[in-house]
Amino acid sequence: MAKSLLVISRQAPWSGPGAREALDIVLAGGAFDLPIGLLFLDDGVFQLASSQDAKAVQQKDLSANLQALSLFGVDEVFACSHSLDERGLTSPGIAQSLDSEQIQEMIDRYDQVITL
Known part of the structure; x- marks a missing residue:
């Protein structure tokens, strides 16, 4: 049985490659039917903000990757x-909003955790 993986994304979409790398890991894991989850924490929640203008900061828009999560089986x-x-x-x-206690319980359910 495959081990479950939680990816914690803590970087804003415009602050460097971390946000994109976190999404890439999650999408790849989903493509291979890995039990995988994604948690947006700290500035990572900015990835969920609507109406972002990625071109203004010369970055690639991540919204299509976010919309693809369900297509890759990442629920x-x-x-x-x-x-x-x-x-x-x-x-x-x-994303489902969780408080600190719920986050700790959720993290404990995963076999491995990666933070970017």
């Missing part, structure tokens, strides 16, 4: 409610 998508509140974001969109 375990979470966002930290505290991180969302701190950054003035209201709706996590495709």
Whole structure:
């Protein structure tokens, strides 16, 4: 049986390659039917914000990758409610909002965790 993997994405989409790499890992894992989840934490929740202008910061838009998660069988998508509140974001969109206690319980369910 395959070990489950949780990828924690902590970087804003425009702060470097970490956000894209996290999504790439999750999409690849989903393509191979790996039990995989994705948690947006800290500035990573900015990836969930709508109406981003990636060209303004000379970055590639990640929204298509986010929309593809379900196509790759990635249904375990979470966002930290505290991180969302701190950054003035209201709706996590495709992600389920979790508080700190729920996040710890969720992390404990995974065999391996990668943080980017």
